[in-house]
Amino acid sequence: MTMVNNKKLGLFAVSAIAVVVLPFLVGGALGNSWVRILDFALLYVMLALGLNMVVGFAGLLDLGFIAFYAVGAYSYALLSSPHFGLHLPFYITIPIGAVLAAFFGILLGTPVLRLKGDYLAIVTLGFGEIIRIFINNLNAPINITNGPQGVNLIDPIQVGGFSFGKSFELFGQTFSNVYLYYYFFLVLTVGVVIMAWRLQHSRIGRAWVALREDDIAAAAMGINIRNIKLLAFALGALSGGVAGGLFSAFQGFVSPESFSLIESIMILAMIVLGGMGNIAGVVLGAVMLTIAPEILRSTIGPLQMAVFGKTIVDPENARMLLFGLAMVVMMLVRPEGAWPSKRRRMEFQDAKKGVSHG
Amino acid sequence: MAETLLKIEGIVKRFGGLVALNNVGLSINKGEIYGLIGPNGAGKTTLFNVLTGLYMPDEGTFTFAGKDLFRAKPHVVVGTGIARTFQNIRLFAEMTALENVMVGRHIRTKAGGLGAILRNKGTMDEERAIEAKARELLEYVGISSVADERARNLSYGHQRRLEIARALATEPTLLALDEPAAGMNPRETSDLKDLMAKIRNDGVTILLIEHDVKLMMGLCDRIAVLDYGKKIAEGVPEMVRNDPKVIEAYLGVAHA
Numbered sequence: 001m002t003m004v005n006n007k008k009l010g011l012f013a014v015s016a017i018a019v020v021v022l023p024f025l026v027g028g029a030l031g032n033s034w035v036r037i038l039d040f041a042l043l044y045v046m047l048a049l050g051l052n053m054v055v056g057f058a059g060l061l062d063l064g065f066i067a068f069y070a071v072g073a074y075s076y077a078l079l080s081s082p083h084f085g086l087h088l089p090f091y092i093t094i095p096i097g098a099v100l101a102a103f104f105g106i107l108l109g110t111p112v113l114r115l116k117g118d119y120l121a122i123v124t125l126g127f128g129e130i131i132r133i134f135i136n137n138l139n140a141p142i143n144i145t146n147g148p149q150g151v152n153l154i155d156p157i158q159v160g161g162f163s164f165g166k167s168f169e170l171f172g173q174t175f176s177n178v179y180l181y182y183y184f185f186l187v188l189t190v191g192v193v194i195m196a197w198r199l200q201h202s203r204i205g206r207a208w209v210a211l212r213e214d215d216i217a218a219a220a221m222g223i224n225i226r227n228i229k230l231l232a233f234a235l236g237a238l239s240g241g242v243a244g245g246l247f248s249a250f251q252g253f254v255s256p257e258s259f260s261l262i263e264s265i266m267i268l269a270m271i272v273l274g275g276m277g278n279i280a281g282v283v284l285g286a287v288m289l290t291i292a293p294e295i296l297r298s299t300i301g302p303l304q305m306a307v308f309g310k311t312i313v314d315p316e317n318a319r320m321l322l323f324g325l326a327m328v329v330m331m332l333v334r335p336e337g338a339w340p341s342k343r344r345r346m347e348f349q350d351a352k353k354g355v356s357h358g
Numbered sequence: 359m360a361e362t363l364l365k366i367e368g369i370v371k372r373f374g375g376l377v378a379l380n381n382v383g384l385s386i387n388k389g390e391i392y393g394l395i396g397p398n399g400a401g402k403t404t405l406f407n408v409l410t411g412l413y414m415p416d417e418g419t420f421t422f423a424g425k426d427l428f429r430a431k432p433h434v435v436v437g438t439g440i441a442r443t444f445q446n447i448r449l450f451a452e453m454t455a456l457e458n459v460m461v462g463r464h465i466r467t468k469a470g471g472l473g474a475i476l477r478n479k480g481t482m483d484e485e486r487a488i489e490a491k492a493r494e495l496l497e498y499v500g501i502s503s504v505a506d507e508r509a510r511n512l513s514y515g516h517q518r519r520l521e522i523a524r525a526l527a528t529e530p531t532l533l534a535l536d537e538p539a540a541g542m543n544p545r546e547t548s549d550l551k552d553l554m555a556k557i558r559n560d561g562v563t564i565l566l567i568e569h570d571v572k573l574m575m576g577l578c579d580r581i582a583v584l585d586y587g588k589k590i591a592e593g594v595p596e597m598v599r600n601d602p603k604v605i606e607a608y609l610g611v612a613h614a
Contacts, residue, residue, distance in 0.1 A: 217450065344452075350510065
């Protein structure tokens with residue numbers, strides 16, 4: 001027993017150290033732009049974990065999740081930028097953004113309580129677009145969001161007078177601010193992981209699984225379907241809102257373009273490819289799908305030049321093409337995702353067996 | 359006079375033009391086993407769904423333990439003390455037997471999202487109590503050996519028992535069983551009968567739909583007969599068995 005525990009503890013310690021030193025390895029070998037990509041990977045991990053609460057745990061297919069990211073991002077942007085002349089600190093604006101996103105989660109959840117599956121997906125998709133279009137057009141008659149131009153010069157995170165907005169010096173060396181953000185995001189990501197894990201293994205988590213497996217039986221067992229669905233929407237949106245606020249602070253600029261439908265689809269793809277319902281799988285999926293396109297971006301162009309001597313397919317298009325191909329292959333070979341939960345793997349195995357029996 | 363636990367009067371349930379339940383009234387006394395029989399399509403399961411909040415009745419009154427449950431939501435009905443099983447077993451197939459019963463404890467426990475995230479002492483104590491109670495119930499219905507098996511992999515008889523354990527986890531005063539013996543062999547049926555007698559002896563009133571007339575006659579204190587959405591007879595088993603209207607409903611009218 002202690003042997004197993006020691007082994008687990010060892011594995012945990014090794015991965016913890018790996019995660020802590022990772023930006024320095026990556027930054028040293030590949031440059032700061034790759035550390036920046038790691039920062040984004042962490043943001044997407046938070047987003048994917050939030051959506052996973054809705055889709056993976058409670059089984060509610062949500063295609064408009066990016067709206068909550070937008071709510072979080074704009075809350076921060078409007079409260080900490082010259083746009084309104086407000087410069088509230090992050091420990092106020094990020095919680096406000098998170099709570100506001102949760103509120104929007106309930107706002108979306110309420111009218112779709114009776115919908116399931118495809119119908120739910122379509123309505124949530126519409127909701128995501130409505131939020132984006134609202135943001136895009138709320139510059140008149142009163143300028144709230146500054147419309148398509150977006151909000152600029154957003155305050156970076158500041159801790160006790162120390163700004164994350166510029167590079168810093170340590171042991172005589174200058175490091176870019178992307179390192180600071182990495183650790184800041186890492187702490188919050190770990191927080192979201194713990195939150196998701198604890199929810200999953202609780203009375204609430206059980207009720208979500210019950211809802212996902214059979215909503216009528218769940219209702220007949222005394223689960224308040226309305227409240228448990230709204231809780232899933234709210235808590236999922238909460239994580240999305242936190243990630244949104246961080247995104248704002250990190251970028252220093254937000255515009256409606258960042259919150260298009262393709263972003264919602266990407267986050268859903270992270271969950272599905274990683275392994276829906278399994279926290280480790282979702283983290284893996286988010287990291288894979290953030291980093292893989294960047295690797296493709298930096299390799300496709302040079303590769304074509306080397307092989308054909310000229311650019312045949314535009315790298316951006318080729319990237320999406322390969323990406324789509326990878327998804328199709330994945331769905332054929334491993335539809336349960338790269339690292340599924342035990343329960344989900346069983347579901348897929350049973351489904352396969354069912355087909356061969358029939 | 360026995361104490362009335364559940365009372366419905368004039369219940370009407372329509373599906374479009376079809377009147378599935380037409381002016382149905384019945385009352386169930388505390389501590390009895392009350393049977394509901396009738397030919398296929400008579401409205402037995404519809405009545406069950408009305409009594410457990412899954413269907414909203416169109417007209418009538420419905421009181422249970424002194425509370426008005428007319429058009430109440432399912433979780434309110436369960437909270438008031440009516441639990442049910444399903445004709446075509448509806449377990450949470452990918453959850454273990456133990457987890458299924460733990461879900462049944464939902465309505466009697468409180469921990470919310472915040473408690474789950476913070477894992478404070480109250481939440482953890484409650485969680486342990488939920489598991490202990492669930493194990494106790496698996497033992498009670500005699501399937502504790504399969505506690506960690508997924509519900510899907512259990513034998514048919516075990517699934518039926520698991521559904522009963524899950525329903526009992528909600529601490530019902532009325533347990534509504536929809537054809538619990540369907541598809542069981544005589545041995546399993548006899549075991550089930552013993553289980554139902556044990557549940558009743560422990561103070562839970564039972565409402566039972568069943569096709570096995572022999573089982574019903576031997577087990578039920580009173581029986582109601584539904585036909586085409588109407589109650590055509592009600593009373594002690596012998597009386598119902600000899601009622602000409604019941605015989606007609608089951609065997610048809612003699613065209614002599």
